[in-house]
Amino acid sequence: MLQTFTDTRPYSQPLSPLSVDGERYALPVDFVDGLAFLRPFVKRRCKMIENFVHILSGKLYIVTNNLVIDYDIGSTDLPNACLGPNEIRILEAFETPPVEVIFDSKMFHFHWEDGQQFYFGGSGASCVYLSSETHERAANDAFDRFLRFNDSVAITDAVKREIRRMHGGPKMAKDIFLNERAILSRMSSDGETWTSVFTTPFENNADRVMRFDRQAFLGMIKIASEINFATSPVCFRHQHGRGMLVELTTGSDLPDFEEGEND
Known part of the structure; x- marks a missing residue:
């Protein structure tokens, strides 16, 4: 004897926009390009400062024992923070760059013009942390003391x-x-x-x-x-x-x- 079954299982509705507390910052158009440019210089299994691309004084930085590189993104409003290479790859995968980010010291929450959202971080996450003022001073002092182009x-x-x-x-x-x-x-x-x-x-x-x-x-x-x-x-x-x-x-x-x- 055949029976007809009716599927009564509840289905999840589309996710609602995430509610995130924190400061909201507009992103420069070349923010992701700068991250992608510096990502190959990130070093693994080294000192923690070498594992990330840093946002310091509105610029992007790589700081390792052998190299210090900055990338001018033309923004002085962004907080001192850093991103790991895996998260940078995800941002690179989007067809367009995000237009703003909400940052609360534990999580990045990126927004796109078409409504897409991406967030990562959270308590105990290793992909994001605040770059300290010590890192900022070290990078700035290094360029102030040693940068010379009298001949090149x-x-x-x-x-x-x-x-x-x-x-x-x-x-x-x-x-x-x-x-x-x-x-x-x-x-x-x-x-x-x-x-x-x-x-x-x-x-x-x-x-x-x-x-x-x-x-x-x-x-x-x-x-x-x-x-x-x-x-x-x-x-x-x-x-x-x-x-x-x-x-x-x-x-x-x-x-x-x-x-x-x-x-």
Whole structure:
């Protein structure tokens, strides 16, 4: 015998707009672009300050042991805070950038012109926290004390591509070297001795042999439009702001630039 069943289960209604307490801030149009620009420089499993893109004094910042980079978004109203890389990727996935955000120190609540909303955070969340005034002072003091552009070297896209091609291999040593004429990196096939040395001609204003973290150096090369190697830390400009690359102690194992090989 056939029976007809009527589905009487209650269905959830569409979610109501979230009610969030906190300060409301208009977002500049390039806010998400700035986050996306700086996201590749976020470091994992390092000091907490290195795990985020920071909002400090109305600018976006990356602050690591090797690099300090700012991105001018033209807004001085936003509070000091920070966002993690996973949340930044979600914001990048939207077709348009959000127009405003409500921030209550525990949660970001983003709004779009078409009514879309996205929030993250909450008590105990690791994706958002207040960037302290200490971080703000450290970033500002670093630029005030060290940023110098009395002399600099322009760098073209073709030069950037060649440097990154020659020195971006996964087996390369963690450090990279530079003198006034060339860039040098080393590779060890057996993990004990340097089996290959690679150099790229690069005329610049360095006055000595300099040593850097290779990944940080290549990150700078990727975005920089002009670089001053006559300062320590090295100062550079990019399309949206400024940056500094920390020089490492030279050490006793300096390479011979004359022995480099080019592929």
